[in-house]
Amino acid sequence: MWLTCKSDSFFNIFNIDFDADSVKQAFWLVSRTVIGLILILMVLIFYITTGFSWMLTTPITELTKGAKAVAGGDYDYRVPIFQPDELGEFTDQFNEMTKGQKERLNLMETLEKFLSKELAEIAAKEGLKLGGESLNCTVMFTDFAGFSTITQHLNAGGVVEALNVYFDAMIPIIKKYGGFPDKYIGDAIVAIFGAPVRLQDHAERAVLASIEMQKKNAGINNKRRAEGKPYFEMRIGLNSGEVICRCYRLRHENWNIPPSERPPTWRTAWNQPVKSVIS
Incomplete structure (x- = not known):
């Protein structure tokens, strides 16, 4: 490759000689490396995003199922706890609330056999x-x-x-x-x-x-x-x-x-x- 450049009133001529095949190989090597890194990064991002999404949505989905079960009268339903974080603590509290509600309802059913409904509610509450x-x-x-x-x-x-x-x-x-x-x-x-x-x-x-x-x-x-x-x-x-x-x-x-x-x-x-x- 010949390059010519002018400086004031002089012309400078340079001759650059290189192996085009080597350059091409280096270019493709760099390109493949960059593309590979990008693909690896995309896969990592996908799995990380999917993992975070699962960690967030699965407990919420299970809590929703639990709420529907309790609303339907199934007080024996227990929501599984997936990880010991804030959502896990919230899930544990939900299960304890359901257990307590079942005990109060059982007490209410027993008391209503002997008391009026109003007094049974007071006794169950106190x-x-x-x-x-x-x-x-x-x-x-x-x-x-x-x-x-x-x-x-x-x-x-x-x-x-x-x-x-x-x-x-x-x-x-x-x-x-x-x-x-x-x-x-x-x-x-x-x-x-x-x-x-x-x-x-x-x-x-x-x-x-x-x-x-x-x-x-x-x-x-x-x-x-x-x-x-x-x-x-x-x-x-x-x-x-x-x-x-x-x-x-x-x-x-x-x-x-x-x-x-x-x-x-x-x-x-x-x-x-x-x-x-x-x-």
């Missing part, structure tokens, strides 16, 4: 104390006068049928006034007003419930008398005071007043005339 708790409440005992004499000629099925008719009518009234049907003792109902949910007007509620129960009992008796079926006159005893209440077995709540702590309500009920409410 929780139940497993140990003994001193409460001021009113205890109700009911019984049917002459129950043993009336039922001695009935078979077991007839006795159960008769009791179910009365109990199925009385329990909703007790719950209506905020009472807690504690247990059945033969033909007797033991109910508590003021526990497990504290009620300032527990005595008044118990009296109102008792009056309505006696009216309901009279209606049942009129119907059974007309049908020629055995009927029962009910006595109700109420006693208010300070008692120790305990919650036994958290999975199957039994809010109970131990025998030694019960006021003498049962004697009040069993020693009174029929159709009476004594406190």
Whole structure:
């Protein structure tokens, strides 16, 4: 290759001699190297981007699935935790929230068997104390006068049928006034007003419930008398005071007043005339 350049009044001529094949090889080598590096960089960028995208979108997708499952009532659903970062911590909190919600719903379902929905919600929100708790409440005992004499000629099925008719009518009234049907003792109902949910007007509620129960009992008796079926006159005893209440077995709540702590309500009920409410 010849090059000519002029400087002032002189011409300079240069002769450059090189191997074109070597230049071409060097050029292609550099080109291939650059292209290879670019391709490697693009692959790395792709995998890095895909990895970050997976790390970000997968936990969010799983959380969305979990939210839909919980909204559908599946409180056993657990969202998998993929990495111990902020999203992982959030996922763990979501699972704990779902677990707690399931426990509250289970408690609500149990309490609603014995309490009105409003009081069950309060009890589920505040929780139940497993140990003994001193409460001021009113205890109700009911019984049917002459129950043993009336039922001695009935078979077991007839006795159960008769009791179910009365109990199925009385329990909703007790719950209506905020009472807690504690247990059945033969033909007797033991109910508590003021526990497990504290009620300032527990005595008044118990009296109102008792009056309505006696009216309901009279209606049942009129119907059974007309049908020629055995009927029962009910006595109700109420006693208010300070008692120790305990919650036994958290999975199957039994809010109970131990025998030694019960006021003498049962004697009040069993020693009174029929159709009476004594406190």
